[in-house]
């Protein structure tokens with residue numbers, strides 16, 4: 001295990017033992033909390049030891065998981081840091097108390113975020129449904145600290161119904177165009193200008209790509225300013241409303257959505273404008289779990305060891321808003337997120353540890369809810385386990401993707417057009 005740049009590593013440890021021993025450990029850790037230590041909620045720091053922790057989740061049956069960072073002469077050697085971290089934890093226990101068993105779960109080159117309060121039902125839920133109330137500082141704080149938040153009922157009945165019809169029509173048109181080319185959706189991997197497979201039965205269909213950088217502020221771009229590829233998709237798909245009307249409808253939804261002022265505040269300050277893409281990601285029965293990934297790279301600096309939970313990393317250059325068109329569930333699937341990972345590029349590749357650490361946040365949203373996340377945040381699409389066949393349930397999620405116009409997005413759609421020009 002290579003040490004982080006500042007000669008520190010983070011060791012994640014599961015502590016098991018009698019309740020009184022775990023309580024003693026927790027008291028010892030709480031006593032480490034030092035003003036200005038920058039370890040954030042549920043953490044503390046003193047000397048060479050910093051920690052974030054979480055208690056066992058009810059019903060999980062595991063121990064308390066602690067993320068402890070240590071630094072010193074021995075870093076770089078592997079087991080040395082783990083011994084140092086476990087030794088530091090044992091030193092917090094009363095000398096003659098019951099023993100605590102410590103098991104190392106992960107050693108990583110940067111802080112590993114484990115904040116226990118980051119759930120969509122708790123700290124990461126903001127109110128302001130259907131644009132009636134603006135999303136306030138709680139939304140921006142959650143986005144900065146955790147990299148995401150959810151807002152129930154962001155899009156209301158009529159709009160949602162129309163979006164559903166619109167997406168169904170576009171998806172049917174894509175299916176027909178793929179079949180006409182002999183491409184078996186779900187069997188082959190393909191990437192057209194307008195639609196690409198995202199592994200097995202998961203697909204990503206582009207609906208709108210706004211070329212002018214005015215998605216959230218200033219005079220709204222004139223209608224029909226989307227890119228040729230999205231226009232082709234609309235024209236070729238021969239949508240219910242006609243391509244231009246469909247595009248205007250999507251632009252209006254994006255412009256009037258309750259998240260738009262927040263997107264403008266977070267991304268609009270650079271003065272270069274904000275670009276918008278809208279796509280629908282749909283997973284059919286049999287869609288496998290995705291690998292953990294971040295949609296975009298880190299641009300600029302990442303958070304360091306001492307920067308606390310709210311700063312240090314470069315500000316976001318892109319935000320994604322997920323709006324499911326159906327209720328999400330364990331059966332039909334959902335997207336799983338690892339809150340806090342937008343701050344450190346060195347956690348890419350460590351995604352497999354997220355569930356073991358209990359650090360995941362399950363995006364079990366209802367139709368019309370919005371989940372806003374930083375484009376650098378690690379996440380993965382979960383499988384669609386609903387039965388196949390005619391009754392099979394598709395999970396369709398609208399994705400509104402906003403990026404600073406100075407960032408060159410490289411979406412992995414292809415070059416060949418699927419839809420013939422109308």
Ligand SMILES: O=C(O)CCC(=O)C(=O)O
Nearest residue numbers: 198281334335380381382
């Ligand atoms: O299918 C999902 O739930 C999310 C898909 C996703 O995150 C992606 O394709 O990058």
